Amino acid sequence: MYTEDIIRRVRDSVDIYDVVSGYVSLKKAGKNWLGLCPFHSEKTPSFNVNPGKQIFHCFGCGVGGDAFKFLELQEGLNFPEAVKHLAGRAGITLPESRPRADEKKSDDERKALLKITAEAADYFRSELEGPAGSAARAYLAKRGLTESIIRDFALGFARPEWDGLLKHLRQKGHAPALLEKAGLIVKRSEGEGHYDRFRGRIIFPIRDISGQVIAFGGRVMDDSLPKYLNSPETPLYSKSNVLYCLDQAKEPARKQGYFIIVEGYLDAIACHQYGAKNAVATLGTALTDGHLRLMRRFAQKLMLIFDPDPAGVKATLRGFELFAGSGMKVNVVSLPDGDDPDTFLKNKGYDAFAACLRGSAKFMDFVLAQVVKDGAAASIDEKVEREAEMLGFITRLPSGIEQDHYLKKTAEALNVDEVTLRQDLAKQRTAHTGPRERTGEKIAERKGHRPKAEEMLVHLMLRDENIARELSGQLTAQDFTDPLLQRAVKRIFDQLERSASLDLRLMQVEGDEELNRILTHYSVRELDWENESNSSEKEESKNKSIRDCVTLIKQHDPERQIKDIIKAIREADEKGDREESQRLLELQRDLSKRPGRSIPGHGPGRSWS
Numbered sequence: 001m002y003t004e005d006i007i008r009r010v011r012d013s014v015d016i017y018d019v020v021s022g023y024v025s026l027k028k029a030g031k032n033w034l035g036l037c038p039f040h041s042e043k044t045p046s047f048n049v050n051p052g053k054q055i056f057h058c059f060g061c062g063v064g065g066d067a068f069k070f071l072e073l074q075e076g077l078n079f080p081e082a083v084k085h086l087a088g089r090a091g092i093t094l095p096e097s098r099p100r101a102d103e104k105k106s107d108d109e110r111k112a113l114l115k116i117t118a119e120a121a122d123y124f125r126s127e128l129e130g131p132a133g134s135a136a137r138a139y140l141a142k143r144g145l146t147e148s149i150i151r152d153f154a155l156g157f158a159r160p161e162w163d164g165l166l167k168h169l170r171q172k173g174h175a176p177a178l179l180e181k182a183g184l185i186v187k188r189s190e191g192e193g194h195y196d197r198f199r200g201r202i203i204f205p206i207r208d209i210s211g212q213v214i215a216f217g218g219r220v221m222d223d224s225l226p227k228y229l230n231s232p233e234t235p236l237y238s239k240s241n242v243l244y245c246l247d248q249a250k251e252p253a254r255k256q257g258y259f260i261i262v263e264g265y266l267d268a269i270a271c272h273q274y275g276a277k278n279a280v281a282t283l284g285t286a287l288t289d290g291h292l293r294l295m296r297r298f299a300q301k302l303m304l305i306f307d308p309d310p311a312g313v314k315a316t317l318r319g320f321e322l323f324a325g326s327g328m329k330v331n332v333v334s335l336p337d338g339d340d341p342d343t344f345l346k347n348k349g350y351d352a353f354a355a356c357l358r359g360s361a362k363f364m365d366f367v368l369a370q371v372v373k374d375g376a377a378a379s380i381d382e383k384v385e386r387e388a389e390m391l392g393f394i395t396r397l398p399s400g401i402e403q404d405h406y407l408k409k410t411a412e413a414l415n416v417d418e419v420t421l422r423q424d425l426a427k428q429r430t431a432h433t434g435p436r437e438r439t440g441e442k443i444a445e446r447k448g449h450r451p452k453a454e455e456m457l458v459h460l461m462l463r464d465e466n467i468a469r470e471l472s473g474q475l476t477a478q479d480f481t482d483p484l485l486q487r488a489v490k491r492i493f494d495q496l497e498r499s500a501s502l503d504l505r506l507m508q509v510e511g512d513e514e515l516n517r518i519l520t521h522y523s524v525r526e527l528d529w530e531n532e533s534n535s536s537e538k539e540e541s542k543n544k545s546i547r548d549c550v551t552l553i554k555q556h557d558p559e560r561q562i563k564d565i566i567k568a569i570r571e572a573d574e575k576g577d578r579e580e581s582q583r584l585l586e587l588q589r590d591l592s593k594r595p596g597r598s599i600p601g602h603g604p605g606r607s608w609s
């Protein structure tokens with residue numbers, strides 16, 4: 001990793017406007033530049049770039065950050081890669097992070113393996129194009145693949161012989177040991193030597209997120225078995241962290257806001273050929289957390305094309321645990337008559353497919369439909385079983401509102417009393433108590449507006465460091481009642497303590513998207529009076545706002561406020577300031593007499609007499 005110093009030097013030497021304007025057309029709007037957000041689809045621009053703070057924020061979808069973050073999102077880079085990219089742009093030489101000997105070795109090996117897989121892909125492709133590939137070409141044409149799609153996906157062919165690839169790559173100077181490591185050849189079980197893994201198959205190169213070939217899948221052209229054969233796990237390829245077509249699907253998915261998940265190579269390719277370019281396929285494995293992490297960089301929603309046979313249903317249901325904790329929205333798509341995407345698209349076309357996507361069910365509705373199927377007519381024993389299974393799902397839903405919704409639906413579907421169901425759920429909950437218990441409250445908190453005064457102060461502090469510094473002497477994070485704003489204030493104050501200025505990137509917390517969004521949101525958003533031309537008026541309305549907000553926030557805790565006043569009275573008395581002491585006494589009396597008063601954003605007033 002690079003030091004903070006280097007990172008700052010790199011960032012200071014590029015202008016975020018230059019970086020972003022390479023991707024987004026920007027127009028000046030006040031102090032910001034404004035454009036159409038590249039991360040969600042919109043018709044009215046809400047994507048802001050603030051050159052003063054060198055950050056961007058979209059008021060439509062909430063993403064924001066600095067130039068590094070922009071590149072991470074736009075190019076799918078990780079942070080060190082983004083630093084490297086911008087350093088290159090600014091002509092800054094990064095210090096060689098001296099890798100340990102074994103790291104260096106594995107890095108060299110990786111490069112060698114990538115060279116081998118790239119050359120193997122070229123070989124398979126030329127075999128498909130050459131005389132040996134005529135039957136394979138005919139097969140692909142019969143399956144409806146166009147020549148341009150065959151080229152886009154770099155499909156290839158492996159002859160039905162034992163050492164075509166082995167000979168070819170050995171001629172190029174690659175050692176058998178490395179070819180074996182790349183998963184391309186297999187050691188003979190008896191005697192010396194190796195033979196080709198892929199023989200007599202159509203070859204589908206598997207590429208990583210940046211488009212480099214890392215592995216292969218092979219499919220037979222007749223009914224022989226196995227129908228599909230994939231590369232084994234290699235230093236380049238781990239099937240639980242790779243999705244077929246992700247390199248091509250990531251941008252379309254970002255634009256459309258979701259990925260389509262299918263099962264096989266040909267399904268994924270058909271989706272792309274017919275216009276559903278946001279489709280990816282898993283490679284002979286169920287979706288994993290690694291897959292979700294890859295996709296979450298580009299879209300928050302998934303459409304699973306569901307395989308209606310019993311094994312497919314089970315596999316889909318097993319995804320529940322994974323999805324429930326992921327924060328992603330997941331829908332399940334059923335194609336009529338158990339069609340797979342490949343045959344469906346060929347027979348009915350893209351519009352019919354898109355209609356199925358629109359008709360998709362939320363994952364939990366799918367679960368409900370599968371678990372309680374014709375439940376109202378079921379025997380009492382079956383009902384008990386299905387109820388237990390449903391409650392198992394419901395209790396793990398992260399939101400209280402959702403739990404409530406599906407309790408009702410389950411009661412309806414099983415034709416049982418909702419109250420009984422709730423009691424049973426409560427029993428299950430006490431059986432496994434966990435942090436989930438409180439999430440219902442959290443949702444309720446989020447539903448209401450954030451306290452205005454708190455919001456205003458966070459906004460002011462993020463727009464103006466001087467205000468933040470001033471307020472850090474008057475308030476603490478605990479003065480803020482909204483949990484999110486409290487986190488933000490804590491980050492702001494911590495940052496001020498550690499360094500002279502507010503650095504947005506250092507304030508952001510990896511993984512706390514909610515916090516990161518609010519930080520960029522208020523850093524970029526202009527304050528009402530910032531556009532007022534008269535500067536003394538501006539100053540006056542700003543100061544008044546700050547005073548009002550601080551007063552209001554202090555009032556959140558009447559007891560503390562009164563304590564503060566009593567302390568101030570004592571201090572005034574000690575100094576012999578009779579006048580001040582009198583004023584404070586009156587204030588205290590006034591406060592204690594006042595009936596409950598309403599505090600913005602806090603609903604009904606509280607009485608503090």
Ligand SMILES: [Zn+2]
Nearest residue numbers: 037040058061
């Ligand atoms: Zn956006």
